[in-house]
Amino acid sequence: GVAGLRNLGNTCFMNSVIQCISGTVPLARFFFTGSYRRHINRDNPQGTGGEIVEAFARLIRVIWEGQYNVISPVTFKDAICRRISHFGGNDQQDAQEFLAFLLDGIHEDINFLDARPRPDLEMDDEAFERLKDTTAAEIAWERYMTRHSSIIVSMMQGQLKSELQCGKCSKRSTTYSPFMFLSLPIPKKRGSCSIYACLSEFTAEETLKGENAWHCPQCKKARSSTKKLTISRLPDVLIIHLKRFSFQGPFRDKLETMVDFPTKGLELQKYLMPSLQSTLATEKYDLYAAVNHFGGLNGGHYTACVKRVFDKKWHNFDDSRVSVCEENTVRV
Ligand SMILES: [Zn+2]
Known part of the structure; x- marks a missing residue:
């Protein structure tokens, strides 16, 4: 209807x-x-x-x-x-x-x-860090599913891999977090840009320093570090949120940038974690x-x-x- x-x-x-x-x-x-x-x-x-x-x-x-x-x-x-x-x-x-x-x-x-214990999913951070990323992503998802299981999760939630690396000692920390929305920044203030430019900006390596510096567990102090996001799991139904509203202190702003996107066949292969990029199943999305x-x-x-x-x-x-x-x- x-x-x-x-x-x-x-x-x-x-x-x-x-x-x-x-x-x-x-x-x-x-x-x-x-x-x-x-x-x-x-x-x-x-x-x-x-x-x-x-x-x-x-x-x-x-x-x-x-x-x-x-x-x-x-x-x-x-x-x-x-x-x-x-x-x-x-x-x-x-x-x-x-x-x-x-x-x-x-x-x-x-x-x-599901209240049943899952000892197979338990391990310390060091062991988790050493896992192959596809295995680690799967374990993180299984852990999440023990507390969150519904059609909303199985149909509409994906997972992001976040990698932090200390600029001094190269210590890495990898986390996998579920997402309901891909909340994409709009990299241009005016005119138009492609949704792929938004995705590239979203997955670009970022430097965390000053107030945002990462507290490196190996150096045991705040260090200038790099952070990189990639997609480790794609849902069947993907929600993309374009961050048009920006907040800077008390000021709010709306970006009127026109974002071009394909209504058929949006390809996200490039933004997956590298070990998934070579998989045969090419995920494409129609709007x-x-x-x-x-x-x-x-x-x-x-x-x-x-x-x-x-x-x-x-x-x-x-x-x-x-x-x-x-x-x-x-x-x-
Ligand atoms: Zn360090």
Whole structure:
């Protein structure tokens, strides 16, 4: 179904995010078919006792049943506000922040916590550091999965490898952390740039010095060091967040740089950790949903473009207004 969502007072950030998740078919199907019910973990203290996942599933069902052209997501909004009150005010909020909150809320409501001990995953840092990186990444992921297991994690989370190296003694420390978003910097202040330039900037080696210097465990003091990020695991559904809003002390700024990206076949091979780059399976991503922000920092307006699976047509969702749009107008 395709339905617009009524604006309940500056809720375009919420509506745009809902439309993108509703267009994420495997996830929407999980809610629409009711299979999420078997996964609800009402005892998870990190969750909402099922309140958020149930409210969201009801909304997805109403959208997908296709009986209405416009829906007022009042019950869903109320459920969200009971958890985080600032999303309930009438102020404009950040769509990415809301998406992070929503996916995390859904995840915790259906998080299967496996309490069984996993001695096979235990080892000291030195031994971990000596592992082949593909093995280390796998172990780190397995450790994470013992505490975080849901369709959100298995479908939408990836993993980043972060390597720190002391500039003095060359001591290395490698960590593998899960991510829900690839939050990419925009390396140009104006004009346009390619999303690949953003990815290169994100994975470029960075020097940590001065206040940011790394406390080297071998030198036992803060040292000028290098830091490098690469992708050690890619999810089936990848969310890219372009960091348009910058914060410098009390000042906020929005970068209006146009970021060019392919709507089909985004290639991430180059940004994987080197041992994965040679693997045969080339990961390519097609765009099917995007949230756009128009206007300035205070206020502004969010809309979403989502490609419908049935007829492969792009739709522009501007709160309650829905229109078919061309693929080449889907701009971020
Ligand atoms: Zn050192």
